[in-house]
Amino acid sequence: MASHFVVLGFLIAITCSLALASDPSPLQDFCVADPSGPVLVNGFACKDSKLVTANDFSFSGLHMAGNTSNPVGSRVTPVNVAQIPGLNTLGISMVRIDFAPWGINPPHTHPRATEVLTVVEGTLEVGFITSNPENNLITKVLQKGDVFVFPKGLVHFQRNTGYGNTVAIAALSSQNPGVITVANAVFGSKPAIANDLLAKSFQTDTKTIDWIQSKF
Ligand SMILES: *[C@@H]1O[C@H](CO)[C@@H](O)[C@H](O)[C@H]1NC(C)=O
16 A cells, blocks of 8 residues: 555656646636736736737747857847747747858757757758766758757757858747857856866866956
8 A cells, every 4th residue: 555655656756847847837828928017927927818919929020031240150039938928838939040151059058948940941960968977969960841859958059061041940848948058158157257167177277268268
């Protein structure tokens, strides 16, 4: 009998951990974000449903190329709860990513979302790294129409390996996936992480760390 309770407890624990592993489930048709709402919750307070319109569920302009004239040669155009308030509590969002020839989307992670990406124009090298201790690189070159998954939380990157522009569209399993760009977080934090700490972490000297930090 006692073992039944152990099994039951285990199943409840598994169920609860799965339920908590994504954005909160909606308990009504929608909860259109009211960013000016005075109540602080995990997400945004709901706008009065009688005042909701189609525009709360809509965004225009994703056909427009992002400006890739920057040091990495790529541009992410986000379409999440900040652009579409109707995404609040729904656990989904999307992005358009433009790449100049040989442009990259540097190694980064989304703390709250799995990402599924498709190439709509051009060629794209993609990859993610599995967690410690293996740190295996899973990588592939995608062509137009190919789809690739970046599992939640894992560090990943993209690079246009062609001679024309590349365009990708991706869906993410959060209304607000978040982005942590590894280089910017580690070398560009405010205030900076101590250079001797980073020198030991990267098995190098403080001069090299100072030089990299100066780039961020
Ligand atoms: C793209 O960004 C660059 C650098 O910020 C800027 O000089 C240029 O005017 C922008 N181009 C367009 C079309 O907005």
